[in-house]
Structures are given as C-alpha cells and as structure tokens.
Amino acid sequence: MSVEIMDKYYSTRGKWTPMQKIAATNLQPGMVLARNIFSIDGVLLLSAGTLLTTPQIDRLRQFNLTSVYIKNPFTDSIDYSEIIETIPEIVREETRVQAVQIVHSAFENFAANRKLDTQPFKETADFIIDEVIKNRGAMIHLTDIRARDGYTFGHSVNVCVLATFTGMQLGYNLLQLKELSLGALLHDTGKMLIPNEILNKPGPLTANERKIMEQHAEFGFDILRHQSEIPLVSAHIAFQHHEKFDGTGYARSLGGANIHEYARIVAIADVYDAITSDRPYKEGTLPHEAYELMLSLSNTHFDPRILKIFLDQIAVYPLDSIVKINTGEIALVVKVTPGLQTRPTVKILFDARGCRLQDGPEVDLAKHLTVFIDKIFSPVQVLELEMLQPKQAD
Numbered sequence: 001m002s003v004e005i006m007d008k009y010y011s012t013r014g015k016w017t018p019m020q021k022i023a024a025t026n027l028q029p030g031m032v033l034a035r036n037i038f039s040i041d042g043v044l045l046l047s048a049g050t051l052l053t054t055p056q057i058d059r060l061r062q063f064n065l066t067s068v069y070i071k072n073p074f075t076d077s078i079d080y081s082e083i084i085e086t087i088p089e090i091v092r093e094e095t096r097v098q099a100v101q102i103v104h105s106a107f108e109n110f111a112a113n114r115k116l117d118t119q120p121f122k123e124t125a126d127f128i129i130d131e132v133i134k135n136r137g138a139m140i141h142l143t144d145i146r147a148r149d150g151y152t153f154g155h156s157v158n159v160c161v162l163a164t165f166t167g168m169q170l171g172y173n174l175l176q177l178k179e180l181s182l183g184a185l186l187h188d189t190g191k192m193l194i195p196n197e198i199l200n201k202p203g204p205l206t207a208n209e210r211k212i213m214e215q216h217a218e219f220g221f222d223i224l225r226h227q228s229e230i231p232l233v234s235a236h237i238a239f240q241h242h243e244k245f246d247g248t249g250y251a252r253s254l255g256g257a258n259i260h261e262y263a264r265i266v267a268i269a270d271v272y273d274a275i276t277s278d279r280p281y282k283e284g285t286l287p288h289e290a291y292e293l294m295l296s297l298s299n300t301h302f303d304p305r306i307l308k309i310f311l312d313q314i315a316v317y318p319l320d321s322i323v324k325i326n327t328g329e330i331a332l333v334v335k336v337t338p339g340l341q342t343r344p345t346v347k348i349l350f351d352a353r354g355c356r357l358q359d360g361p362e363v364d365l366a367k368h369l370t371v372f373i374d375k376i377f378s379p380v381q382v383l384e385l386e387m388l389q390p391k392q393a394d
Contacts (some may be wrong), residue, residue, distance in 0.1 A: 019069040022379040027057045032071040042101035066278035090138045091131040104153040118229045125181035132164045141318040160185040162269035183237030190220030217251045241266045244301045264303040288316045316341040324375040328352030
C-alpha cells in the first residue's frame with residue numbers, strides 16, 4: 001500500500017489522539033480504536049475511530065495482535081486544542097507501515113532465494129531519515145502495534161527509527177545518518193538464517209537454543225559484508241550490536257571504544273524496543289520501568305554518554321498516562337518537556353477522596369517540586385479505574 005493511499009486513512013495526522021494501549025485479550029465491545037490497525041503486508045484491517053464489535057475483536061485476535069490502542073476513557077471532557085496543538089511522532093504512521101511492508105517483502109525474498117536486494121533497504125532508510133530530520137523536536141511516546149509473526153520486521157524498523165533519531169541528537173551529518181540507518185535496519189539480517197522454531201519460540205530459549213540464536217550476529221555480518229552497496233561500517237552494526245560496553249557481550253567480547261559507535265547506538269535502540277514491545281509470553285515494559293532498567297545498565301551494557309542522550313528523548317510518562325501523585329490525586333499526563341521527562345504537566349481527574357472532577361486543575365510538576373508521581377496505572381488498572389465509576393465531586 002502506498003503512502004498516498006494510506007494518507008486517506010490517517011485522520012489524526014499531525015494531531016495527538018487521546019489513547020490507551022491495552023492487551024488484545026482485554027478488548028471489549030464498545031471500545032473505540034484510537035490508531036489504525038494494519039497487517040504486516042500494509043493492508044488496513046480496522047481504521048481509527050472504529051467502535052469495536054465482538055466479531056471485529058475476534059478478527060483482530062485472529063491476526064495475532066498482542067495489543068491495540070483504544071480511545072482513552074478519561075479524555076472526553078478535555079479540550080485538547082487548548083492543551084496540545086501538535087505532538088509529532090518521530091515518523092508518521094503511514095511511513096512506519098510502509099517501511100515494515102518493504103522490509104518484510106525484502107527479507108521474504110532473501111529467505112526464498114538467499115539473495116539480498118539492498119535497494120529497498122536503502123530507500124527505506126532514506127525516507128526514515130527524512131522524517132526524523134523533519135521531526136527533530138519529537139519525543140519517543142509510543143510503541144507500535146505489531147502482529148506476533150511480524151515482530152522481527154517491525155523491530156528492525158523501530159530500531160532504525162530510534163537509532164537514526166539518536167544519531168541526529170549526536171549531531172551526525174547526512175552520510176553518517178545513512179550509514180547508521182541502513183545498518184540499523186539490517187542489524188538482524190542474520191536471523192533469517194535462524195530456524196523459525198527458535199526465532200518465533202513463544203517463551204524463553206534453552207541454553208542450546210540461545211547459543212544458536214547468538215550466531216545471527218556473525219551470520220548477518222557475513223551476508224552484509226559481501227554486498228558491495230552496503231558500507232562495511234553498516235555491516236559491522238550487525239556483527240557488534242550485541243557487544244556490551246564492559247566487554248561481556250558477543251560475538252567477540254569487544255568493549256568500550258572498540259565497539260563502533262554506530263553499534264553502541266543500535267545496541268541501546270535494540271534493547272529499548274525489545275523490552276517495551278509486547279511478546280507472546282509477556283507484555284511490554286512500561287516506559288518508566290524501561291527508563292530505569294536502561295539507566296541501570298549504563299557503563300555495563302551501554303555507553304553512558306550515548307545512553308543519556310537517548311534517554312533524554314524518552315517520554316518517561318507518555319501523554320495520556322494515568323498516574324497517581326503523592327497528594328493522593330489521580331491525574332492524566334497532558335504535557336511532556338524534553339529534559340524534564342520525570343516532571344510532566346498533569347490534569348487532575350480524581351481528587352484525593354476518589355471523586356471524579358469534571359474539569360480538574362493542571363499541575364506542572366516542574367514548578368511544584370514537592371509534588372511527584374507516586375504510581376503509574378497499567379492498562380488493565382486504567383480499565384478497572386473506569387469501571388469504578390466513582391461519585392462525582394460536588
């Protein structure tokens with residue numbers, strides 16, 4: 001599906017749509033989709049704004065979707081035109097969908113004939129770079145929705161987007177961005193040679209299976225280094241993206257500056273996308289938990305300088321998160337400022353007694369330093385909160 005065709009489906013382009021990510025198993029009739037749902041081939045399954053019925057929910061589950069975005073149940077009374085004018089994503093929805101479709105097709109062709117056509121990857125990297133540059137003021141708010149059988153392809157695109165965005169923050173020139181983006185997009189090429197029963201296993205790998213899986217780094221490098229149109233530094237990203245800053249990674253136990261900077265960037269993007277994405281055996285880690293986990297791996301797994309730059313772009317409490325602050329009130333995150341991600345602006349939904357407010361005040365935590373977020377509600381907890389239907393405040 002072309003970008004032009006997908007444009008007509010993207011009714012919220014350029015504007016933030018209030019949304020809540022929930023597991024597909026928790027979908028209920030009457031919920032409203034907040035983002036379009038596409039198949040791995042770029043076919044629109046259901047469009048944003050659809051009021052879900054039981055047959056539609058069954059259809060989504062048949063496509064092995066682990067989660068979807070629905071309209072946030074606590075935003076009906078909020079005027080978003082006053083709160084948020086434009087919240088750009090790093091890349092547009094249709095760009096991401098088209099990129100996944102191209103990567104999927106190119107890797108499927110490789111699996112069939114063992115020949116890698118590099119042109120689709122180069123073109124995909126180029127238009128991702130273009131959009132990242134245009135949206136240099138964006139922050140990382142959302143994870144994408146992908147089918148279980150399309151994880152590898154969606155992961156490759158996400159890692160490319162995150163790595164390119166980080167490279168831009170590091171001040172890379174266009175040539176450097178092209179080398180980085182192409183290598184990031186191809187970083188898991190070697191997985192095409194890993195048996196599907198290991199690659200798509202719905203659970204933790206055994207020690208022997210993990211040993212086989214780890215071979216994908218060397219497999220990928222061996223494939224890419226023989227491609228004349230792939231820069232050797234881009235090929236080394238595939239070889240080195242599982243190396244750790246302290247030298248305990250694979251495939252060659254490199255450490256520190258001996259790991260190419262591109263690979264150090266991709267290592268961070270790779271882990272962040274992996275831990276925040278839903279898998280068949282576990283739901284993705286929430287952004288604030290992922291932030292803390294990544295931070296704990298500084299100097300061991302990751303280059304601390306690059307990690308700080310990456311984490312500075314993460315919305316620790318993404319827009320529309322439901323949180324509890326230390327005053328006992330429950331609030332909605334309505335604004336996130338780069339560099340102050342742990343101190344967002346929130347709009348009070350419930351007072352400390354648990355009464356729902358029709359138009360609660362906004363609190364800028366960057367200015368009210370004694371107020372802090374005490375808890376973030378999981379998607380299931382948000383649904384439970386909605387069902388409580390507390391008494392309205394006087």
